[in-house]
Amino acid sequence: MAYTEEELKKELETKEYEYGxxxxxxxxxxPKGLSEEIVIAISKKKEEPEWMTQWRLESFxxxxxxxxxxxxxxxxxxxxxxxxxYYSAPNKKPKYNSLDEVDPELLETFKKLGISLDEQKKLxxxxxxxxxxxxxxxxxFKKTLAEKGIIFCSISEAIKEHPxxxxxxxxxxxxxxxxxxxxxxxxxxxxxxxxxxxxxxRCPMELSTYFRINQAGTGQFERTLVIADKGxxxxxxxxxTAPSRDENQLHAAVVELIALDDAEIKYSTVQNWFPGDKxxxxxxxxxxxxxxxxxxxxxxxxxxxxxxxxxxxxxPSCILKGDNSIGEFYSIAVTNNHQQADTxxxxxxxxKNTRSTIISKxxxxxxxxxxxxxxxxxxxxxxxxRNFSQCDSLLMGNECGAHTFPYIEAKNxxxxxxxxxxxxxxxxxxxxxxxxxxxxxxxxxxxxxxxxSREVLNKLPMEFAVEAQKLxxxxxxxxxG
Amino acid sequence: MDxxxxxxxxxxxxxxxxxVHHPVHDIRSEAIRNFELKGFPTKKEEAWKxxxxxxxxxxxxxxxxxxENELEYRDVKKYFLHEIDTYKIVxxxxxxxxxxxxxxxxxxxxxxxxxxxxxxMYKPVLDVYFNKVASRDESLTTLNTAxxxxxxxxxxxxxxxxxxxxxxxxxxxxxxxxxxxxxxxxIVVEENAELQxxxxxxxxxxxxxxxxxxxxxxxxxxxxVDYYKxxxxxxxxxxxxxxxxxxxxxxxxxxxxFSFGGKLTRNNLNFYQNGEHVDSTMKGVTILGAKxxxxxxxxxxxxxxxxxxxxDYKGIYGENSTGVFNGKIVVDKIAQKTDAFQQxxxxxxxxxxxxxxxxxxxxFADDVKCSxxxxxxxxxxxxxxYLQTRGIPKREASALLMYAxxxxxxxxxxxxxLKKRINKLIANKLGVRLxxxx
Numbered sequence: 001m002a003y004t005e006e007e008l009k010k011e012l013e014t015k016e017y018e019y020g021x022x023x024x025x026x027x028x029x030x031p032k033g034l035s036e037e038i039v040i041a042i043s044k045k046k047e048e049p050e051w052m053t054q055w056r057l058e059s060f061x062x063x064x065x066x067x068x069x070x071x072x073x074x075x076x077x078x079x080x081x082x083x084x085x086y087y088s089a090p091n092k093k094p095k096y097n098s099l100d101e102v103d104p105e106l107l108e109t110f111k112k113l114g115i116s117l118d119e120q121k122k123l124x125x126x127x128x129x130x131x132x133x134x135x136x137x138x139x140x141f142k143k144t145l146a147e148k149g150i151i152f153c154s155i156s157e158a159i160k161e162h163p164x165x166x167x168x169x170x171x172x173x174x175x176x177x178x179x180x181x182x183x184x185x186x187x188x189x190x191x192x193x194x195x196x197x198x199x200x201x202r203c204p205m206e207l208s209t210y211f212r213i214n215q216a217g218t219g220q221f222e223r224t225l226v227i228a229d230k231g232x233x234x235x236x237x238x239x240x241t242a243p244s245r246d247e248n249q250l251h252a253a254v255v256e257l258i259a260l261d262d263a264e265i266k267y268s269t270v271q272n273w274f275p276g277d278k279x280x281x282x283x284x285x286x287x288x289x290x291x292x293x294x295x296x297x298x299x300x301x302x303x304x305x306x307x308x309x310x311x312x313x314x315x316p317s318c319i320l321k322g323d324n325s326i327g328e329f330y331s332i333a334v335t336n337n338h339q340q341a342d343t344x345x346x347x348x349x350x351x352k353n354t355r356s357t358i359i360s361k362x363x364x365x366x367x368x369x370x371x372x373x374x375x376x377x378x379x380x381x382x383x384x385x386r387n388f389s390q391c392d393s394l395l396m397g398n399e400c401g402a403h404t405f406p407y408i409e410a411k412n413x414x415x416x417x418x419x420x421x422x423x424x425x426x427x428x429x430x431x432x433x434x435x436x437x438x439x440x441x442x443x444x445x446x447x448x449x450x451x452x453s454r455e456v457l458n459k460l461p462m463e464f465a466v467e468a469q470k471l472x473x474x475x476x477x478x479x480x481g
Numbered sequence: 482m483d484x485x486x487x488x489x490x491x492x493x494x495x496x497x498x499x500x501v502h503h504p505v506h507d508i509r510s511e512a513i514r515n516f517e518l519k520g521f522p523t524k525k526e527e528a529w530k531x532x533x534x535x536x537x538x539x540x541x542x543x544x545x546x547x548x549e550n551e552l553e554y555r556d557v558k559k560y561f562l563h564e565i566d567t568y569k570i571v572x573x574x575x576x577x578x579x580x581x582x583x584x585x586x587x588x589x590x591x592x593x594x595x596x597x598x599x600x601x602m603y604k605p606v607l608d609v610y611f612n613k614v615a616s617r618d619e620s621l622t623t624l625n626t627a628x629x630x631x632x633x634x635x636x637x638x639x640x641x642x643x644x645x646x647x648x649x650x651x652x653x654x655x656x657x658x659x660x661x662x663x664x665x666x667x668i669v670v671e672e673n674a675e676l677q678x679x680x681x682x683x684x685x686x687x688x689x690x691x692x693x694x695x696x697x698x699x700x701x702x703x704x705x706v707d708y709y710k711x712x713x714x715x716x717x718x719x720x721x722x723x724x725x726x727x728x729x730x731x732x733x734x735x736x737x738x739f740s741f742g743g744k745l746t747r748n749n750l751n752f753y754q755n756g757e758h759v760d761s762t763m764k765g766v767t768i769l770g771a772k773x774x775x776x777x778x779x780x781x782x783x784x785x786x787x788x789x790x791x792x793d794y795k796g797i798y799g800e801n802s803t804g805v806f807n808g809k810i811v812v813d814k815i816a817q818k819t820d821a822f823q824q825x826x827x828x829x830x831x832x833x834x835x836x837x838x839x840x841x842x843x844x845f846a847d848d849v850k851c852s853x854x855x856x857x858x859x860x861x862x863x864x865x866x867y868l869q870t871r872g873i874p875k876r877e878a879s880a881l882l883m884y885a886x887x888x889x890x891x892x893x894x895x896x897x898x899l900k901k902r903i904n905k906l907i908a909n910k911l912g913v914r915l916x917x918x919x
Contacts, residue, residue, distance in 0.1 A: 071527065378857075380832065380833070393842075393844070395844065395846075395847035395849075396847065397847060398814060398817070398846060398847045398848070399814070400845075400847070401843065401844060401845040402842070402844045403841070403842060403843045403844065404840070404841060404842040404853070405839065405841050406838075406839065406840060406841075406855070407837070407838075407839050408836075408837065408838040408839065408855055408857065409835070409836070409837045409838075410827075410829060410835065410836045410837075410857045411834075411835045412829070412832065413829035413830060413831055413832050413834065413859060414859065415829065415857055415858075416856075416857065416858045416859070417855070417856060417857035417858070418854075418855075418856045418858075419838075419840070419853075419854065419855040419856070420852065420853070420854040420855070421840070421842060421852060421853050421854075422851070422852040423842060423844050423849060423850075423851040423852070424849070424850060424851075425847045425848055425849070
């Protein structure tokens, strides 16, 4: 059956956020506002050692001196940082040993999200460290990992149990005063994940964390630290969904990846936070700092599928410090209705023979604005650095915008840099061809979008690829062609 | 006193020398207020991220040249395109030289801005066009607007085409230790008319010169304009060139920029497409050495449907030179069926040279074809080797490859003599003598 364009458009607009529900769990929430006292209180609450408290306070002092960045191509009402509660943890502690002990309501939430724990455990072989409003509720498969010497736990646990590692690496890739949101995160981060892969170990399963934003009016400040020791390998998955909410929610996470000599980290993200309703009301503000550092022969690969959030401000970056290191960035960013995304990557070539690849696919529909912003920097000592960047944008409807801001800075004559960008719409002839073969317009668009983003989808681990394809369809199917 | 204060305070003195009752003077007064508010751009501004004006601001520029200077034609002949006959508008230290110039009022007006500003017969044109496309808040443009008094004035009425190209030449003699020049050009090409312009700035001694030039070009329906900028100045001269172009239906405007010289060169080239089926082309070849700095800043604003734009900038950077390319394409919501293409290719031939490139697309319409490409690389080793096996020395071989690299841009130069001249300039710049014509 054939839809008319009008019908499709209407259906798309009225398509409500599928994962929009709210679980009522009593939370232990701090009063709103931010001050040194709050920072100390967070630290105390988490039973952190003194050095951590001091580190947070230092960050807070930096943050006070900083101003919110305004250079991004996004428009929004700035959050009032004194009107946010900086700590909220699910109330029913302490930690659970088995699923039966978990709050049934919480389990119900996960079920709705399609990540029911027991199923996950059996089927995917994925160790899931679920973060529900800041505190790590349960960690699975810890034992299997422990046998290999892999540490995979919440960051607060790591601070207590592996302080030497945390102390050495936290803030080493994203310094406290790196930017406004990183400083804020450093001061108030509530929880997050910590992962350490020992020398020469190949992590036997995909590590994954599901983030949820839950308690109304609380910001989510996640801190993730992944360390891959010499010659190790890890694939890390991060996926997110969040319930519908009226007021804007702030999310300012920091992710630090450290790939030591010959190590490889693959970091994949599927982000599907509440994007606001079709009027553009509500929705999550996503201001994330993600960065990885590569030592000799190391490799970091970022893959992301961004379909959610009202505002996305996110630049997963690689510092290619060691010789022969490799950085990769594969991204699909889909914006619809009033969503705004300013996302991209930075590849900083410092070492010799370093290579980087950037593939970015932006799809904008409705009244959304989608920007790619990237930096490729080749330092004067980075002999034979090689970069290839490609950013393609697909426009659907005549009220959206697609923008590209690539910065290319080369200081070495042996550098080879290629950048290309295209902007186009889905061709009427392409759709006509599909129609002619009995494929209705909606399916045709899904098909074409899928083809458009295939290069990136292929890079996702199996478990995610399926979910990502589904997300693309939810976000876009039936868009005007 | 810093340069900004000096400029603002000398505006009073400037007012004594111009007709303050002319409507243009209101525009000047507004402009100086805007400039006072904004001051010189700093590296903190996104548009000036890679180019600093700090060192220039430390120089105590003389703003009004004190005396008239004359030059003998034979001394400066080589800077003219003397192989062919041209109209010439020549300025020496910012002052018009009637001796070296050749202007006309025969069917077309090729004359002086100062004449246009003082004679009533030009007032209707000035009312419609003066400062209408130039930015009113970009600080260097407002600075030029505030002191606008002299420059080239070209008016080509409907269906006319001047018999020969127009050369605009600015010489500085170095009689002043350091000189700030602010030429202001207005070029109006009416319906179905045609014009070719060659612009050049030349310093004759090693004294500092800073030129902050503004050119407004209006191309009416089906007009054709070719504008060639030859920037091969000596290394004490800096140039900030602000060009604003407004195009109506079916007009074709091409701007070629050849940047081989100067200390600091900044080209702000802005195209506004105010009609349908407009064709805008901007091309550039940049070959730099020493500590030279060239910043190409282009904007194409697609405001109407069915238009095209083509950009092609090639750069070869040696020694300690720095190149910047910032190309921005904006496509408005209504500008459907836009075809915009942008390309920037660069070769670094020295370890100390830097290239910063930022091609930008801002697209609000869905039925468009927009693409940009940017590369930074080296000469093809295999091609070099091939040429060497054929007995061509490495130096010549690499020059040959660089020629080939820049050739796309030269192809569209429509004045053969100019093309030859540019070829020679490129050969000189690359320091080789090829035994054949290219």
